[in-house]
Amino acid sequence: MSLVEDAARSTAYRRVKSMFFRALTLLALAFVLGPALWLLIGVAVKAVPHWSWSVLTSVPSGNGGGLENAILGTLVIMVGVLVLAGTLGVLAGVFLAEFVSINAKGKERGVVLRTAIDVLAGFPSIVLGYVGYVALCVGLHWGFSLLAALIILSLMVVPYITKATETALRQVPTAYREGAEALGMRTGYGLRKVVLRAALPGVVTGLLIALSITVGETAPLLYTAGITNDLPNWQLIHHPIGYLTYYVWTDWNQPMASLHYISYDASLILLVMVLSLLIVSRVIVARTQRHSESVR
Amino acid sequence: MDETRSSTTPGSLDPVLARLDPDRGRPAQVLETVGLNLAFGSKTVISGVNIGFQRGTITALIGPTGSGKSTFLRTLNRMNDKVYSFRHEGEVLLDAESIWSPRQDLLSLRRRVGMLFQRPNPFPMSIRDNVVAGVKAHGIARGKQLDVVAETRLREVGLWDAVKDRLHDSPYRLSGGQQQLLCLARALAVGPEVLLLDEPTSALDPLSTEAVEAMLRQMTPALTLIVVTHNLGQARRLSDQTMFFYDGRLVEHGPTAQLFDAPREATTQRYVHGLIG
Numbered sequence: 001m002s003l004v005e006d007a008a009r010s011t012a013y014r015r016v017k018s019m020f021f022r023a024l025t026l027l028a029l030a031f032v033l034g035p036a037l038w039l040l041i042g043v044a045v046k047a048v049p050h051w052s053w054s055v056l057t058s059v060p061s062g063n064g065g066g067l068e069n070a071i072l073g074t075l076v077i078m079v080g081v082l083v084l085a086g087t088l089g090v091l092a093g094v095f096l097a098e099f100v101s102i103n104a105k106g107k108e109r110g111v112v113l114r115t116a117i118d119v120l121a122g123f124p125s126i127v128l129g130y131v132g133y134v135a136l137c138v139g140l141h142w143g144f145s146l147l148a149a150l151i152i153l154s155l156m157v158v159p160y161i162t163k164a165t166e167t168a169l170r171q172v173p174t175a176y177r178e179g180a181e182a183l184g185m186r187t188g189y190g191l192r193k194v195v196l197r198a199a200l201p202g203v204v205t206g207l208l209i210a211l212s213i214t215v216g217e218t219a220p221l222l223y224t225a226g227i228t229n230d231l232p233n234w235q236l237i238h239h240p241i242g243y244l245t246y247y248v249w250t251d252w253n254q255p256m257a258s259l260h261y262i263s264y265d266a267s268l269i270l271l272v273m274v275l276s277l278l279i280v281s282r283v284i285v286a287r288t289q290r291h292s293e294s295v296r
Numbered sequence: 297m298d299e300t301r302s303s304t305t306p307g308s309l310d311p312v313l314a315r316l317d318p319d320r321g322r323p324a325q326v327l328e329t330v331g332l333n334l335a336f337g338s339k340t341v342i343s344g345v346n347i348g349f350q351r352g353t354i355t356a357l358i359g360p361t362g363s364g365k366s367t368f369l370r371t372l373n374r375m376n377d378k379v380y381s382f383r384h385e386g387e388v389l390l391d392a393e394s395i396w397s398p399r400q401d402l403l404s405l406r407r408r409v410g411m412l413f414q415r416p417n418p419f420p421m422s423i424r425d426n427v428v429a430g431v432k433a434h435g436i437a438r439g440k441q442l443d444v445v446a447e448t449r450l451r452e453v454g455l456w457d458a459v460k461d462r463l464h465d466s467p468y469r470l471s472g473g474q475q476q477l478l479c480l481a482r483a484l485a486v487g488p489e490v491l492l493l494d495e496p497t498s499a500l501d502p503l504s505t506e507a508v509e510a511m512l513r514q515m516t517p518a519l520t521l522i523v524v525t526h527n528l529g530q531a532r533r534l535s536d537q538t539m540f541f542y543d544g545r546l547v548e549h550g551p552t553a554q555l556f557d558a559p560r561e562a563t564t565q566r567y568v569h570g571l572i573g
């Protein structure tokens with residue numbers, strides 16, 4: 001067999017292989033995109049024909065009303081989780097990536113924190129919700145409350161933020177760190193001004209996932225936030241709070257068509273919120289990464 | 297090949313100029329190592345180095361890969377201190393004071409002893425922000441002053457005309473050589489006395505290398521440069537003094553011309569003639 005034949009054969013083989021893998025990727029894309037589009041279009045088709053803007057400005061009443069309490073409640077919960085879980089998660093990620101080193105005895109530190117976070121990530125959300133109910137709502141006499149919901153949701157999403165932050169920081173080239181050190185920057189200063197800036201897309205992605213999970217949760221909220229038709233006030237405890245996922249589920253299980261419409265409206269608003277989160281995070285990343293190595 | 301530069305010692309200056317010399321009254325050796333041993337864990341990398349670096353001169357460190365040049369260089373601004381297995385014995389004196397003395401502040405040590413790396417490492421921020429990154433960190437200048445600092449330093453490294461219209465662009469769109477000059481400007485901006493350079497041109501093409509070398513030559517005698525290089529031609533063109541490391545020992549050091557043309561040690565002779573390396 002000549003070399004030329006050999007080469008021709010291997011070219012043909014490579015071409016077939018490449019086509020095969022291309023087909024596989026397209027299939028995978030279809031598997032992800034299909035259900036997402038189906039969901040989006042399905043909800044929009046059901047919600048839009050009966051859409052009334054008053055949904056945004058009125059609270060539930062009888063067999064109709066609006067979702068203002070739930071929209072505001074979900075937004076408040078989102079902001080709260082962003083602050084609480086965002087701070088905790090990013091700090092834990094920074095700690096694990098930057099300050100956990102091999103100690104003098106050659107053992108890695110931070111094992112406890114890392115294990116705790118892994119365990120937390122494995123907890124079913126309904127179990128966390130129940131723990132919150134027993135410990136916070138009943139144990140501490142907080143009743144159904146915003147704070148209990150924030151704490152439980154934050155515990156739930158902190159692992160995602162921590163992992164994303166740690167991974168992103170570990171991927172920052174040593175050259176940035178050493179450059180910062182060699183200029184005489186304090187460790188924390190170099191971390192903030194140089195290293196975290198480079199890691200930002202990863203951190204933002206982690207926050208985005210965390211918030212998307214937050215927006216979509218129901219079970220832990222049923223246990224901790226309760227439900228109310230009142231608009232959110234600034235009370236952290238002794239006061240339940242409304243959220244959209246509650247209405248998606250309960251109103252759909254009611255016999256009245258008017259409540260089914262509300263259920264679809266709540267779904268649509270949730271989807272819009274998640275999409276907005278996605279867009280906002282992309283904008284933030286694009287804005288801050290204008291000077292990154294990957295964007296030339 | 298260019299002839300080697302003659303070294304400028306304070307004594308050779310005009311006496312009037314000598315009195316104006318801002319460095320008068322300070323030790324002639326800006327940096328000095330005394331019985332320096334360096335090791336990672338149980339592996340000794342450098343042993344028994346006694347050497348002084350004359351203020352305002354360029355010293356080249358040459359030697360085969362793994363001979364401990366980088367380790368030696370990175371010790372001088374304490375970049376190795378954070379490596380957990382790193383151990384040092386002996387002393388490094390900066391202006392006759394130990395760099396490990398408790399009175400020495402690590403951050404100001406690094407401001408006084410700057411560093412340029414093998415691969416250009418601009419930060420992920422605009423060109424202008426890169427130049428002033430260190431200046432901001434040390435609070436040396438702020439607000440409008442920063443623009444002045446940026447322009448001055450960019451002019452100093454000959455980059456101003458190339459970047460003046462895109463100060464707010466990404467530094468990664470610059471060529472490799474320009475990026476290295478930008479890093480040089482960034483290092484110069486904090487006003488170092490000594491600059492450590494670890495193979496600063498080995499990632500660059502010949503033209504960029506020439507540009508960087510030209511810049512470095514202009515920086516003495518205001519600055520003291522210590523340059524690790526793989527490129528023997530560069531050592532010859534650039535430096536006043538050359539130190540030859542082999543297998544963790546400082547085999548020979550002396551004026552560059554002498555070390556290359558009339559080395560005392562057989563190992564040096566073989567290395568500069570390309571027989572080992």
Ligand SMILES: Nc1ncnc2c1ncn2[C@@H]1O[C@H](COP(=O)(O)OP(=O)(O)O)[C@@H](O)[C@H]1O
Pocket residue numbers: 336341359360361362363364365366367368379381
């Ligand atoms: N962080 C480190 N940990 C352990 N050994 C190291 C470390 N850095 C360098 N060494 C070792 O020190 C020796 C000298 O390396 P280096 O100073 O980089 O040499 P050069 O710059 O002359 O090529 C090498 O054997 C290298 O493996």
Ligand SMILES: [Mg+2]
Pocket residue numbers: 365366367494
């Ligand atoms: Mg080296």
